[in-house]
Amino acid sequence: MRAAQGFAALRARADLVLLGPAFVAAIAYVDPGNVATNVTAGAEHGYLLVWVIVAANLMAGLVQYLSAKLGLVTGKSLPEAVRDQMPRPVRLGYWLQAEAVAIATDLAEVIGGAVALRLLFDLPLVMGGLITGCVSMLLLAVQDRRGQAPFERVVVGLLLVIAVGFFASLVVAPPSASGAVSGLVPRFDGTDSVLLAAAMLGATVMPHAIYLHSALARDRHGRPTGDRKRPILVATRVDVGLAMLLAGSVNLAMLLGAASALGGMAGVDTLEGAHAGLGQVLGPTVAMFFAVGLLASGLASTSVGCYAGAVIMQGLLRIRIPLLVRRLVTLVPALGLLAAGVEPTWALVLSQVVLSFGVPFALVPLVVLTARRKVMGLDVNGRLTTVLASGATAAIVLLNAVLIGLVLTGTS
Template sequence: MAPNTRTSTPPPVRRRSPLLLLGPAFVAAIAYVDPGNVAANITAGARYGFLLVWVLVLASAMSVLIQYQSAKLGLVTDKSLPALLGDRLPRPARLAYWAQAELVSAATDLAEVIGGALALYLLFGLPLPIGGLIVGVVSMIMLGLQARRRQRSFEFVIMGLLAVITIGFLTGLVINPPAAGDVLGGLTPRFAGTDSVLVAASMLGATVMPHAIYLHSSLVLDRHGTGHDPSVRRRLLKATRLDVLLALAVAGLVNIALLLLAAESLRGQPGTDSIEGAHAAIATAFGPGVALVFAIGLLASGLASTSVGAYAGSEIMAGLIHRRIPLVLRRLVTLLPALVLLSVGIEPTWALVLSQVVLSFGIPFALVPLVALTGSSRVMGELRNGPALRVVSVLVIAAIIALNLALLFLTLTGL
């Protein structure tokens, strides 16, 4: 069997409730609530208050649009986005494209391992390199479920961790909710200097994740199989819309809650634009119990997201260069750079924010081909995206590229 092929025997879909078809989007949604999100959103709230709420609202809406298109591409074509690109690109272009995708994947791994290590430091006082190693080992165990094709079990584990993340990051906000007027004021698009653009780009990179765009088209195939007749495919697409809406609504709620928590309770306090400082401030403001729940949520975020990130990297490699290595081995290899950085004493929260900026620059490389393929009648047939969706998708790409160019210009000119 070729590295990027899958079984053509689909599971019985007609007799199943739409709720039983949910799951792939919840795995993809973990990418939207990883430790990079925590760092970017806490930094945004602690530094700028409610100024950048609009960035998260816009990014969350974009994520629903994008992830559905990725899942739709997989269900209609029976191939993942990386596999479709691997079939179409000449070898030099394919290798170059794979290299940038691997760079994005490396930035993702860095954020996830550092976040999990930070959580273990906050919970148990473990040195960051030791915590990073533990996160890597636990993620290997989790990946073993997927590697043995226990896809549903893997989904249940990830969804359970998503529930822990949600509780961990919403608790403080429930105790001390912000004023509605402050939140509404943050919906007006604006910036406050170069650094706010950098933070906004990191928020965008943390919310619309390139590796999740590549992965979702694979997740639906691993879950639902291939070779469906048109009526079953339409049923799966309907269930997928519900899956994406529910999963990304949860992820969007968590992201916005993190920013609002920092804006309401942490702004102006020294050190609160770092995760460690935010944890200490939360303990002071709400007590050690809430701080403990926050740290547990951060740990769940690191463990879940690092497993999903390794899964995505494996699918990218299989699709683009037609090579597949065991997930556990890949996790071991990609773990090493994060452990090195933790060992040399890099400032963890700022490293997380910068990793999200790298991800932001990788978004167009995933989005442009996704929109082109889902809008092609040759690829999608009668299920190609309609004119309205194609126009909105192009506007989304233009907005992301414009933000990245503005970030580059402001940084280089020092404005």
């Protein structure tokens, strides 16, 4: 009996050790872009877009598992696998759009950190952006010098801080259960709601996280074979499921909290306005939790985003740039926008729309490659998996097409 219990405990610890890569990728799903889009959606449209968060997180779970599976089965990251299928001119064009996505990602994360530091310490935005960049360099140095496992632990710790920060408002002001349920019915209310839905989708099913997870899983577990492969694939599904459940819950808490506390208020369609509104309605402690959650989100996600950019460049172009050098280069556009006085929340929302347009370029190759027996062998996607992944990709492309049509025609 004791031997069986001891074996079960060892097995549980072994399974726990296998978890981690998906939680690093999940940081991309709770970055400042998510905060801006979800809070804006809740404040302006109440519970209307709850269904977008639920659908986007279900899509994200499937996509992240496929990305991790590709890395584990082939021993290649998604950018490396794409590189092998493309001639050089096409590959360069593909890299340019992926790089634009990476820059948009970094823009959102640095701006979010800067806004949080201004809310907490009244620092100028440019100084806050610099501090966010410097702290992210320290986090990247942990990954560069001590390996992936310590980096994962730091990121998971920040993810828990983010969760506490955004669940605080729900404890003080619980949302309407009937309103949340009604928000599960897919619908829009004018061009602005479509714009926000596209931004929420881009902030949840993030392209750089799709590229990155394949590398994270491969670098953590190598390319398992034989009897070792199946347990790792099962553990990866658990890893993705738990990470997406946590990230999805945090995203939902952001929207529900804004709908409950800020709905109908004027001037709460920015991060600063939302912070002030929460302080006015729920008190300074809840407002402080909001700002701390935003800061943890910015610090963690900008590190993960920079890591993803390096994976993309190395995979597509075979060019390796030190992470700290890349951190300095990608920090410049965000600092430039902050110095120019661009409204931070609007910049965040627009950056997420850019990410939404980049999603198909990551999703289509992922679905195609994981559906090829020549690439995946016995671990090729089943027919149902391919249908679901293809449907998710089609839905994202359709939403973007509707957004373009509404914006160009000026329909409201």
